[in-house]
Amino acid sequence: MRRHPLRAALLAFAALPWPAGILHAQPGGAHATASSSGSIVWVSLEDGGKVAKVDVAGRRVLRRFDTPGGPHNITVAPDGTVVTALWGSDRIAIIRDGDVRFVDLGGAPHDVKIARNMVVVANQGSARVQLVKLDGTFKRRIKLVADPHDLAVDPEQRRAWVTLEGRDELAVVNLIRRRPVRYVPTGRSPHDVLFAPDGTLWVTDWGGDLHVFSVPRGKLLETVPLGIEAHHLAFTPDGRLAWITDHGADRVFVVSVRTRNVVTSRPFPGEPHHVAVTADGKWVLVADHANGRLIIYNAERRRRVGRIRVGAGPHGVWAAPATS
Secondary structure (H helix, E strand, C coil), rough: CCCCCCCCHHHHHHCCCCCCCEEECCCCCCCCCEEEECCEEEECCCCCCEEEEEEEECCCEEEEEEEECCCCEEEEECCCEEEECCCCCCCEEECCCEEEEEECCCCCEEEEEECCCCCEEEECCEEEEEEECCCEEEEEEEECCCCEEEEEEECCCCEEEEEEEECCCCEEEECCCCCEEEECCCCCCEEEECCCCCCCCEEEEECEEEEEECCCCCCEEEEEEECCCCEEEEECCCCCCCEEEEEEEEEEEECCCCCCEEEEEEEEEEEEEEEECCCCCCCCEEEHHCEEEEEEEECCCCCCEEEEEECEEEEEECCEEEEC
């Protein structure tokens, strides 16, 4: 079973006492986590025990929220609610209306995604997918054959496709009936997973490749060789390109969604983890875990243009939706 090298340290950190329930941050208005700007991203600071809201155009951190317990993967709901998996603990943190609420789930929550008004949690320590409402109300646990790693919710928000630790299958979970419906063998080593704008399922591989699957059949359509350890991916808002990090090769790849060809590959000046494209489509952000910063790329020119110091151990990055 693959484990992040910081997992033991995060567990030790999680053993320290912290407040339970709701932690009140600085006062904010209704849905203060949402932004009228299309250049806002949220980043989980795994080593710092915080989540940061970042203005990419302004090159600055707007706010930090205390989320002790090793904040790992992160997501943002359409209403601006932010959720992060506290992988070094047994909880998730929900940031809403300027407050942080912790939800105890047991195990070791690793990934989080949004489906309608629900948070879908891949709980790596309990071999379950769990469903939690955006207000923090626990709804359901769904047992799997192995610990989940990452997950993606289909465009209809009816099913979650889940990668599994130490197995080649993708678990397909019905979020309406709240049960696994099948396991799709891949013959590969699935890592992260995300639906492309054209409806196909893109899966990075621990061995360095990218795999593209049809949905709902789960047929392998194409394998694209990349580097050493394909890590995480994000699509541009226009649906034309995918940006993919390779943790082993210390590179960033840009792949055409239509042709599935590599458009360009750039060396990365650090340790690349998650990647996000801002809602306005102008900027691409890659978390540099080792150096406490986000590396900024111009999305159109596909060139590195700057960096933002955010705090210790950035891992997950997710773009906030643009609002009027």
